[in-house]
Amino acid sequence: DSGVTQTPKHLITATGQRVTLRCSPRSGDLSVYWYQQSLDQGLQFLIQYYNGEERAKGNILERFSAQQFPDLHSELNLSSLELGDSALYFCASSVWPSSGANVLTFGAGSRLTVL
Amino acid sequence: AQKVTQAQTEISVVEKEDVTLDCVYETRDTTYYLFWYKQPPSGELVFLIRRNSFDEQNEISGRYSWNFQKSTSSFNFTITASQVVDSAVYFCALSENDNNDMRFGAGTRLTVKP
Numbered sequence: 665d666s667g668v669t670q671t672p673k674h675l676i677t678a679t680g681q682r683v684t685l686r687c688s689p690r691s692g693d694l695s696v697y698w699y700q701q702s703l704d705q706g707l708q709f710l711i712q713y714y715n716g717e718e719r720a721k722g723n724i725l726e727r728f729s730a731q732q733f734p735d736l737h738s739e740l741n742l743s744s745l746e747l748g749d750s751a752l753y754f755c756a757s758s759v760w761p762s763s764g765a766n767v768l769t770f771g772a773g774s775r776l777t778v779l
Numbered sequence: 780a781q782k783v784t785q786a787q788t789e790i791s792v793v794e795k796e797d798v799t800l801d802c803v804y805e806t807r808d809t810t811y812y813l814f815w816y817k818q819p820p821s822g823e824l825v826f827l828i829r830r831n832s833f834d835e836q837n838e839i840s841g842r843y844s845w846n847f848q849k850s851t852s853s854f855n856f857t858i859t860a861s862q863v864v865d866s867a868v869y870f871c872a873l874s875e876n877d878n879n880d881m882r883f884g885a886g887t888r889l890t891v892k893p
Contacts, residue, residue: 720880
């Protein structure tokens, strides 16, 4: 158990729907990252939050949004879902800022299937 | 922008064979960090090693060893005497000078057969 908790583990929904993925970071970690892993795109960085504020943004679609709450858990909202959004969504956390680059601790992922 | 290339998509070996997973990176920064992560069939990404650009010493941890060569922009990973439990997808990743955008390679799927 990495200490990073993601729910749900599996989610099946239909095109056009909206889903919310939840992540609780490892105890003591202030930074949360979201990654998307799909067969054709590999592991793509989506967005990072630190202590409630957005710190970095990657290849995140406008239909997607995220936030980090005061208790440090984070939610990734995916709307107007398309078939191509089917993927494994990872949350990771780290102690950031820190000296040197962060070691990200990943959760088990949420597998989203859009039918 | 940083880039990581793992040219080997899939590797299959028989147990007890040694295997090397290649990783080549591109970056303009002089300070950067390289990582290897393992993704077993269970799906979770497990951190294996971090190396900064100023430390070219090779590292050994049990059956795992890493060869960092700045001259060839490579950070290769060798598993000695492979075991079935080593079967997983292995990702190499690069982070530039505390950049929060960690870039992953496409991964190498290693299958170790009994």
